[in-house]
Amino acid sequence: MSPKNSRAPLWPRWLLAGPLAALCAALIMAGGALWLPRGAAGIDNLVLPILAFPAIWAVLFFYACLTRHLRRAYALLLALLLAHALALGLQLS
Amino acid sequence: MLRLPQHQTKTLLAIHGWSAVLLGLLLYAVIVTGVACVFAREIADWSSPLERAVDDPYPRGTDMALRRLAATVPAQYQEELFFYPRAGGRLYAFFHRHEQDAGGKPVERGVAAEIDPLSLQILARREGSADALQRSERSNALADFMVEMHVRLHVPDPYGLLLTGVLGLAMLVAAVSGFLIHRHLLREIFTLRRWRAQRGADGALLASRDAHVLAGSWNLPFSFILAFTGSYFSFASAFGIPAMAMVAFKGDQEAMITAIVGHPAQEDRRMQATADLDAMLADARARSGVAPSFVQLEHWQRADARVTFFLPAQGSQLSSPTYVYDGASGAFVQEKPVLGLRPSLGGALADLMAPLHFGNFAGLLSKALWFALGFAAAYVALSGLQLWTQRRAESRAWRRLARAVHWVGYGLPLALIATAHAYFPARQSEVLPQEAMMQMFLLVAALSALAALLIRELAQLRRLLLLATAVALLGLPVLRLLCGGPGWWRALQAQLYGVPALDLLLLAAGIWCLWLIRSPGTLRMPSLRELRS
Amino acid sequence: MSSAQLTLLCLLPSLVVLWLLASQDPKRRRSLRLPQRQPRLPRTPGVALLLLPGLLLGGFGQWPALLMWMGLTLSLGWLLTQLLAWRA
Numbered sequence A: 001m002s003p004k005n006s007r008a009p010l011w012p013r014w015l016l017a018g019p020l021a022a023l024c025a026a027l028i029m030a031g032g033a034l035w036l037p038r039g040a041a042g043i044d045n046l047v048l049p050i051l052a053f054p055a056i057w058a059v060l061f062f063y064a065c066l067t068r069h070l071r072r073a074y075a076l077l078l079a080l081l082l083a084h085a086l087a088l089g090l091q092l093s
Numbered sequence B: 001m002l003r004l005p006q007h008q009t010k011t012l013l014a015i016h017g018w019s020a021v022l023l024g025l026l027l028y029a030v031i032v033t034g035v036a037c038v039f040a041r042e043i044a045d046w047s048s049p050l051e052r053a054v055d056d057p058y059p060r061g062t063d064m065a066l067r068r069l070a071a072t073v074p075a076q077y078q079e080e081l082f083f084y085p086r087a088g089g090r091l092y093a094f095f096h097r098h099e100q101d102a103g104g105k106p107v108e109r110g111v112a113a114e115i116d117p118l119s120l121q122i123l124a125r126r127e128g129s130a131d132a133l134q135r136s137e138r139s140n141a142l143a144d145f146m147v148e149m150h151v152r153l154h155v156p157d158p159y160g161l162l163l164t165g166v167l168g169l170a171m172l173v174a175a176v177s178g179f180l181i182h183r184h185l186l187r188e189i190f191t192l193r194r195w196r197a198q199r200g201a202d203g204a205l206l207a208s209r210d211a212h213v214l215a216g217s218w219n220l221p222f223s224f225i226l227a228f229t230g231s232y233f234s235f236a237s238a239f240g241i242p243a244m245a246m247v248a249f250k251g252d253q254e255a256m257i258t259a260i261v262g263h264p265a266q267e268d269r270r271m272q273a274t275a276d277l278d279a280m281l282a283d284a285r286a287r288s289g290v291a292p293s294f295v296q297l298e299h300w301q302r303a304d305a306r307v308t309f310f311l312p313a314q315g316s317q318l319s320s321p322t323y324v325y326d327g328a329s330g331a332f333v334q335e336k337p338v339l340g341l342r343p344s345l346g347g348a349l350a351d352l353m354a355p356l357h358f359g360n361f362a363g364l365l366s367k368a369l370w371f372a373l374g375f376a377a378a379y380v381a382l383s384g385l386q387l388w389t390q391r392r393a394e395s396r397a398w399r400r401l402a403r404a405v406h407w408v409g410y411g412l413p414l415a416l417i418a419t420a421h422a423y424f425p426a427r428q429s430e431v432l433p434q435e436a437m438m439q440m441f442l443l444v445a446a447l448s449a450l451a452a453l454l455i456r457e458l459a460q461l462r463r464l465l466l467l468a469t470a471v472a473l474l475g476l477p478v479l480r481l482l483c484g485g486p487g488w489w490r491a492l493q494a495q496l497y498g499v500p501a502l503d504l505l506l507l508a509a510g511i512w513c514l515w516l517i518r519s520p521g522t523l524r525m526p527s528l529r530e531l532r533s
Numbered sequence C: 001m002s003s004a005q006l007t008l009l010c011l012l013p014s015l016v017v018l019w020l021l022a023s024q025d026p027k028r029r030r031s032l033r034l035p036q037r038q039p040r041l042p043r044t045p046g047v048a049l050l051l052l053p054g055l056l057l058g059g060f061g062q063w064p065a066l067l068m069w070m071g072l073t074l075s076l077g078w079l080l081t082q083l084l085a086w087r088a
Helices: A011-035 A044-066 A070-092 B006-037 B040-047 B062-070 B130-135 B141-152 B159-181 B194-198 B200-249 B253-261 B277-288 B345-358 B363-391 B396-428 B433-454 B458-482 B488-493 B498-518 B528-532 C003-024 C026-031 C043-059 C063-087
Strands: B080-085 B091-100 B106-115 B122-129 B294-298 B306-310 B322-326 B332-336
Touching: A011 A044, A011 A070, A011 B200, A044 A070, A044 B006, A044 B159, A044 B200, A044 B253, A044 B345, A070 B200, B006 B040, B006 B141, B006 B159, B006 B200, B006 B363, B006 B396, B040 B141, B040 B396, B040 B498, B062 B080, B062 B091, B062 B106, B062 B122, B062 B277, B091 B130, B106 B130, B122 B130, B130 B433, B141 B159, B141 B200, B141 B396, B141 B433, B159 B200, B159 B363, B194 B200, B194 C063, B200 B253, B200 B345, B200 B363, B200 C063, B277 B294, B277 B306, B277 B322, B277 B332, B363 B396, B363 C003, B363 C063, B396 B433, B396 B458, B433 B458, B458 B498, B488 B498, C003 C026, C003 C043, C003 C063, C043 C063
Parallel strands: none
Antiparallel strands: B080 B091, B080 B294, B091 B106, B106 B122, B294 B306, B306 B322, B322 B332
């Protein structure tokens, strides 16, 4: 992406910004039900993640597209992804 | 202004352009139909008015009319009822029960009826699932067609909703990336070099660039709002609610919705007559000062019957609470937010989504404004696509996309207006309006595609499609009249002011299209001759 | 006062400021080959003045009026730029 590494293949970035960011956003939304506070009416943990889904995806997408530290971005997104997948797996099992 | 490194600006420009190229035409279709949907209720009133204007959507006797309808409804469908005013002020009532289809998706099935609030007679009665009822809709069909196109592009669930959700995200990406790449947002906010449009290929490109950047800059906050709220609505029902129900309610979406709305789960299935709805309506009106926009009654004729009144926004608020009544005694129980039993952050934010997306929080003024802002967003989408293809006009492949942009850009509004031409005769006959409208839409889309393939110069294609649109717009009030609609004098006498008002708007839009044909326009593809020179 | 009245009340000063900003905008004048003018209202205070009615509406919690003021200011700003480009 940057002039310095313009010859680097593009697919790792698009893999991160495309399917991984979408999957990560979906898992953060679903997993949010488990760790978000329930709020005054006891519904915030269910409502807020659905409301925030477009914003979560957009932040992850732009971060993945623009970051110069692709490895760090992979590490962060995979960590978020695995943590939520694990929490959801435990909840659903 | 934001100053991003050059490589990031280039990346953002690529994201901005390619997301538009890949999804822009579908996004344009969603925006254009969204613009029409702002006035969905007014379109329904105009296309299917009653004998005279309805002053009170829930007149005294509504209770009796609903009980008369209930007597004809099989007991299995009396689990729940909702009613609200629709086309022309007809009271639409739907007795139904909740089922799950083969895929586990919640489905409503029951008996729907339209009640004339002027005579309290049942005008139409149909039975089936909510989807089937919508397919056989008559009085509200024209507005429904536009809403279906906007919400899911007539693609079955959940794919249609997922598609429009992705389009919403694409619009969000375009708005954010457009903001970040436009370094001179304020410095160029008044710059439009329209006069350059006719001065060769370079001038046309500059004028198109100005037109796109200008409309995009002024419309930026609303594009963001509409994109965010739109993708929320699509994803929430297609994916968000099922996913959260899976996590927290073992996949039971009904249980999750009940929990979010905040109604207690205790059931009392004993039979008990439901109290007088007229009295509850009068009480809700006295408390709020307005007529409810929607009424829901759970457990008709049961001891645990509950009636919820949804109210329109008033005063300095963008949304309103709901009133809950005990259905068996008719007593007022509580005022509560739409979501949750008490005010909460999640409930308050969720309440904001509908007024921000629909612009229906302050009557006709806010709706007219949302119409204008939606129109500007459609212009931004179209001008952006045109600019992208114009910059690459020397390549044959991109000229093909430019042709597609002209086809969709000018052909889609034409096809949508043509659906109204199919609606009026279909409503008069035995034909299902939804089917007739879809056939007409596809026919006009195919004909305009044919024109796009056969006509060499894009300027000529634009003129032809604009002329056809003008003819369709100017002919629509005449067709409405020929198909039994009221004339202007009769409409004014019956206080149906929306009928002549919308007719006049259609005529004005038709004249504007004729003017556009004469005007070369700011957006202009350079001709082949200009490109070669 | 209704939301519509509040909106119109706040819109009027915003429109005056918009007009001033648009009519003296150096880039617009240059692009239309009009003579440059000494700005009567510098851009930064002008933009602040333009936004002031909106801030007041937000401060007093008049959300429908704030949204309508914002929508009208933005739509009319776009329209004004179109008209000024037409006239030139």
